[in-house]
Amino acid sequence: MSQNEKTNWPLWEVFIQSKPGLSHKHVGSIHAADAQSAIENARDVYTRRSEGTSIWVVPANAISASSPDDEGEFFEPANDKVYRHPTFYNIPKGVKYL
Amino acid sequence: MDENILLENFQKKVDAEIKVEPKDWMPEKYRKTLIRQISQHAHSEVVGMLPEANWLTRAPSLRRKMILLAKIQDEAGHGLYLYSSAETLGADRQDLIEELLSGKAKYSSIFNYPTLTWADIGAVGWLVDGAAIMNQVMLTRASYGPYARAMVRICKEESFHQRQGFEIVANLANGTPEQKEMAQDALNRWWWPSLMMFGPTDDNSPNSALSMKWKIKRKSNDELRQDFIDRTVQQAEAIGLTVPDKDLKWNEEKGHYDFGTINWDEFFEVIKGNGPCNQERLSARQEAYNKGSWVREAAKAYAAKKQVSKAA
Ligand SMILES: [Fe+2]
Ligand SMILES: [Fe+2]
Numbered sequence: 001m002s003q004n005e006k007t008n009w010p011l012w013e014v015f016i017q018s019k020p021g022l023s024h025k026h027v028g029s030i031h032a033a034d035a036q037s038a039i040e041n042a043r044d045v046y047t048r049r050s051e052g053t054s055i056w057v058v059p060a061n062a063i064s065a066s067s068p069d070d071e072g073e074f075f076e077p078a079n080d081k082v083y084r085h086p087t088f089y090n091i092p093k094g095v096k097y098l
Numbered sequence: 099m100d101e102n103i104l105l106e107n108f109q110k111k112v113d114a115e116i117k118v119e120p121k122d123w124m125p126e127k128y129r130k131t132l133i134r135q136i137s138q139h140a141h142s143e144v145v146g147m148l149p150e151a152n153w154l155t156r157a158p159s160l161r162r163k164m165i166l167l168a169k170i171q172d173e174a175g176h177g178l179y180l181y182s183s184a185e186t187l188g189a190d191r192q193d194l195i196e197e198l199l200s201g202k203a204k205y206s207s208i209f210n211y212p213t214l215t216w217a218d219i220g221a222v223g224w225l226v227d228g229a230a231i232m233n234q235v236m237l238t239r240a241s242y243g244p245y246a247r248a249m250v251r252i253c254k255e256e257s258f259h260q261r262q263g264f265e266i267v268a269n270l271a272n273g274t275p276e277q278k279e280m281a282q283d284a285l286n287r288w289w290w291p292s293l294m295m296f297g298p299t300d301d302n303s304p305n306s307a308l309s310m311k312w313k314i315k316r317k318s319n320d321e322l323r324q325d326f327i328d329r330t331v332q333q334a335e336a337i338g339l340t341v342p343d344k345d346l347k348w349n350e351e352k353g354h355y356d357f358g359t360i361n362w363d364e365f366f367e368v369i370k371g372n373g374p375c376n377q378e379r380l381s382a383r384q385e386a387y388n389k390g391s392w393v394r395e396a397a398k399a400y401a402a403k404k405q406v407s408k409a410a
Contacts, residue, residue, distance in 0.1 A: 037401075
């Protein structure tokens with residue numbers, strides 16, 4: 001890695017909002033010397049067909065992620081809480097707008 | 099955890115069509131195979147710009163020139179999507195590029211053929227992109243998530259590539275006798291190398307079985323090649339051109355075309371570096387890389403300077 005640091009621009013993860021009102025979505029990554037050129041490179045690489053209205057770039061090494069190894073236990077607390085979903089509840093017949 | 103159990107769980111997951119993501123456990127061989135395949139694919143996109151660039155300044159109209167420019171730019175983008183997906187497997191971009199520049203890495207043998215006439219630009223879009231699409235559509239379902247997602251983007255962009263090429267060939271085929279002859283000549287020269295793009299026959303591609311088991315690939319080389327022939331022959335007929343294969347014949351029973359023997363000696367010679375343009379392609383890449391070094395350094399220096407002034 002150290003020898004490559006000389007020549008490799010840092011890696012940025014790219015997030016694109018495809019329409020006003022929607023969330024930004026991860027689309028891939030890009031190399032660039034700084035944030036401004038990362039945004040410009042991302043525009044050229046990921047939005048050549050008007051796929052975006054807004055771009056975020058984040059240094060790849062600034063992202064922390066959950067570990068896939070304990071994905072099971074990690075998300076377990078949500079699994080047995082069916083009462084968090086509207087379908088859990090019994091509503092008398094004929095009641096509307098609920 | 100025991101390696102065998104990990105491997106078994108991995109296979110179960112692949113069989114259940116759950117995508118493998120960068121941080122998931124994967125067999126070392128799976129990782130290596132993917133890095134090799136994805137980086138070769140990326141190199142092919144990049145080197146693939148060269149035969150087309152040859153006609154950029156001589157495109158017969160502004161319309162054709164804009165189209166060709168946009169297509170070439172897409173191919174650069176495809177290279178970048180793919181390098182970035184290889185990086186999610188732990189490969190270093192710089193290492194991959196150096197392997198290409200040193201001649202160590204492979205790229206699709208098709209790009210070592212020359213584009214001699216304008217009709218070749220049509221043939222490249224029609225046949226070469228057409229063959230690539232067969233492969234890439236299959237790869238949108240590859241088990242490795244980042245590769246599959248890159249392929250979805252690529253396939254969306256490819257559809258215009260093939261159509262613009264076919265349009266060029268079709269227009270020439272409908273033109274003067276000289277133009278038609280030019281179109282036929284391009285088909286004659288690009289047909290067989292395009293069939294070679296799918297790789298050696300199934301009985302001669304030892305790594306295929308594992309790639310199929312791991313769902314990196316879902317169709318064999320021969321299946322893809324047959325699909326390509328079946329759909330392309332009709333396209334050639336529609337514009338009055340003749341596929342240069344005297345053994346080509348519809349086989350009613352199989353529901354496929356029978357076709358002649360591919361010259362595999364030629365294929366392996368080109369792979370080895372002895373194709374008509376291997377040397378030219380490599381030196382064009384090296385030159386582009388070397389000429390771009392001041393840009394890479396200047397951008398870095400500028401970024402560093404801005405960091406300093408921000409900190410002050
Ligand atoms: Fe491409
Ligand atoms: Fe293409």
